[in-house]
Amino acid sequence: MTKAAQIKVPAMYMRGGTSKGVFFRLEDLPFSAQQPGAARDRLLQRVIGSPDAYGKQTDGMGGATSSTSKCVICSASQHADHDVDYLYGQVSIDTDFVDWSGNCGNLTTAAGAFAIHAGYVAPERIPEHGVCEVRIWQANIGKTIIARVPITHYQVQETGDFELDGVTFPAAEIVLEFVDPAEESEDGGALFPTGHVVDDLDVPGVGVLKATMINSGIPTIFVNAQDLGYTGSELQEAINGDAAALMRFEAIRAHGAVKMGLIKTVEEAAKRQHTPKVAFVAPAAAYTASSGKTVQADAIDLRVRALSMGKLHHAMMGTASVAIATAAAIPGTLVNIAAGGGARDAVRFGHPSGTLRVGAQAQCIEGQWQVTKAVMSRSARILMSGWVHVPAEETPI
Template structure:
């Protein structure tokens, strides 16, 4: 009886922020997968166990949620004054595609540590004790991110007492700076794609909704919770078990994506699940987080609930946190109004798992346009497993990958 062997690819399984993903060095991938295209996508899909009609990713490394179906490719940077290039792929769970349209802010926290551990940072740059600054070029959005990685005894420090809501165990704190994170065109910043801090969308079968459409960190749509008949304290289960609500959010997201110029036809939204994100905001209220902890209204500025890949996120996407921090700093946005309507450089918001603090430096230029110079937050990261991922050769061989090309056949 003949059979096709499995092949193995060097990989690291890491948690970054409230997400988990498979990290690859670019030159560890088969040569045919070191460039964008069908072969790369097919390999990543098979690694994660997608597409899976059962939506469990049992036969792969994916965890059956948007937070755990993620892949990262890291290489020495091709950009001046940067250390590494970081490419993120959001792998669909039940469909055969990888979405490359945006960044993952949570996994960003793991990029610097991965780069140090995989000798992509010059040894003389790494202190015996202290902090190693890693300049990251985020290839999906062509932006610079600076990660400050704690070092102890010449090694990346992963344990510590920093607590991040949505992550069970404390670990070491990693400070992240997103530099000039707004989308840009030839005319400069396009923070607000429509030029307005608030727009009104007329959506069939939904009605008129006020929205703030912002493109910073990741394209994001903000709505008022009360316009959707929500309190803003809803749990992940309350939203995700309501199929009608999820369908309504997807309809709103498609119309907003069209308004933002991200798609040309409404039906294109189904193949662009990773972006834009959609979130609803509310003034602060006391609620109980998913861990059972009481979050008091006086300890936060507002409430935010955000959806990713069609489901309410269990905590908060890092890129959406960049959008929240920026929108909170700019007077007149729905986020700023929900937070009290005052100018601010720091916002502390509540999400389903707890709270998060984000800082943003936003200024108005001479033409009155808002620009954001930097967004800052703290996350954490940890290696969960390292070694090789294995996939059946026949599942990628049909696309022309040579199983001896930069791969080891298993025995």
């Protein structure tokens, strides 16, 4: 039987921070995929190679991890004073699902560079040498992010000496500023959806845990490592090889999501895999990172481990880093306590691959904590550009 040929779609494969994803211009997508819906989801799934019962994504661009099962759609911004609208899709590896509920902070770095590559930034705003400020509208969460992208000879500079733990090779530094990263609400309490910096979270089968539930960068649930029987120095194999542990973390995530008002029932968590994140914290102590490098206790303020899409992340998600920075700046949160307490506008934390420094500005106004911005550095570069090919008969166009 004759089969339809593959279709090809212009795309870039980019690394941003410690993640990788396939980037598209909205106008380059097949018409049916230019709008949200099943056709768009099916296209992106087929590009990445999902759903894959083998969990390998061999027949697609995905790398079989939460950090590499990602797609981005960019377009000229429809919002005043912005250059690009950036929409992020977290593609489930083994289930039939694309999660549009949150942002990817790591790929935000690449979105800033991609906006220049794709022609969304006016040429007169790009210097011959220096830094181009790209104003990004993050369409998933409706927030502004500013990417300061280095430029050489009017082109994005990708090579450099900036080192990022979790990425083997150095590259050019891109500074990200997350403007007003907390979600908004009528009662002004959205930074802490429960209204408290620490709650008692009752999780059946796990127990009652102290938890800081914060919505900055991405909804995140912080718990103490020791309350779960961990030290805070764990690497991926210690968690991801333990099916019972992963089930406990998923239970924490689901019940925390209900308490944060993100879902109404724990059963709904299965359709909201990308958010919230779960992270466990511990005071600073020396440990050996996944690279074999020793992280000294005096080089960090605390240790943090976070889960993404049901597995311990190999480094740290960019959006969760915003949550860490914000929580560290607010006295009384579990993150702040683990870091030693007190007022602070920056923190360096240890993660499985090494360390990261992040900063945030927070203030208490009329009894409500507010965060004005969070700042971190990442890097990005193009890995491949051209077209991705997908079977036409499996991809509605």
